[in-house]
Ligand SMILES: Nc1ncnc2c1ncn2[C@@H]1O[C@H](COP(=O)(O)OP(=O)(O)OP(=O)(O)O)[C@@H](O)[C@H]1O
């Protein structure tokens with residue numbers, strides 16, 4: 001079984017490449033599902049399937065070929081299915097604070113709900129072995145990151161805050177009712193969250209299992225796109241999700257004779273070269289710009305072949321890396337984390353209770369500490385794209401010297 005995520009900046013070709021991979025995988029004989037995590041779904045357009053057919057499927061997988069299913073999540077159905085009490089409470093809250101009904105309903109869809117809904121499906125499919133391959137067409141980078149950070153964030157919330165909040169409310173609800181007319185969430189709200197949390201159990205292991213899950217970053221050979229891809233690369237590393245390929249899409253073919261595109265070609269060659277150096281040893285694939293947009297199975301097939309070649313199994317794990325390492329050296333524990341392309345100023349490390357908090361830019365990751373390392377001194381060094389965090393012990397640990405390259 002394989003779960004393959006395609007992520008990248010808006011418009012680079014994620015959906016096209018994901019769809020081409022899914023089609024190719026189905027042709028290889030794998031029972032394949034392609035699922036779209038983008039609310040602006042367009043799988044049906046790309047496969048040239050009537051939207052009404054998908055609506056008829058009520059947000060469940062729709063079989064479109066022998067071995068191929070597509071699924072576009074229907075958020076309103078997902079709300080009913082998974083978030084009934086939470087959504088109900090939030091819209092009531094917004095409603096009593098002055099928003100009209102319709103607006104309150106819309107605003108009560110919290111960021112993260114879509115991601116959790118998709119994760120619930122994935123968890124179920126992997127557990128039941130419903131498909132051989134699940135290809136995920138992610139929303140543009142920012143949201144894709146949220147997708148992978150949701151299980152850890154929810155776990156943190158449920159373990160650290162949830163019970164406290166629930167217990168305080170049990171005691172305070174009757175008093176609060178007398179002094180304020182802002183409604184407080186009732187028990188069903190908490191039951192709903194607990195239920196979701198229970199159903200999400202194990203999804204984190206699915207995402208971080210490098211034999212099972214990989215993310216492939218799609219980019220174009222252009223400066224701004226590459227820059228965002230570098231950040232995404234670092235974030236996925238931070239969440240221990242294996243990146244097994246980089247796909248550079250929309251290469252202008254060299255046989256285009258017109259000199260008009262010469263500058264483009266030169267620039268693209270330069271960025272392909274840059275990307276090779278940046279992402280090494282993760283393999284880099286390139287796709288040439290087709291002479292028309294990618295709509296329908298024929299174009300997708302062409303794109304798939306363009307990408308992997310006819311013989312290569314598109315579901316292979318093309319690369320496995322270890323972004324995280326715990327090393328015990330005497331009294332000292334060293335955590336090594338690959339966070340390439342990050343400046344020292346953007347990194348903050350501190351301990352909080354039995355956890356280490358690592359902040360990189362806007363992203364925050366809580367790392368549970370081994371008992372022996374709790375409340376010990378922390379020293380951190382950033383070298384050659386690797387963050388080394390030293391915990392406890394004396395001065396017996398010397399960080400590795402930068403290699404002489
Ligand atoms: N190799 C290619 N050759 C020609 N056109 C392409 C190629 N790859 C993608 N396209 C076209 O580029 C446009 C954007 O592609 P696509 O929708 O796959 O990108 P996306 O990254 O999923 O975008 P979004 O972030 O909006 O979801 C589409 O019109 C698609 O047909």
Ligand SMILES: [Mg+2]
Pocket residue numbers: 014015016038042137
């Ligand atoms: Mg898309």
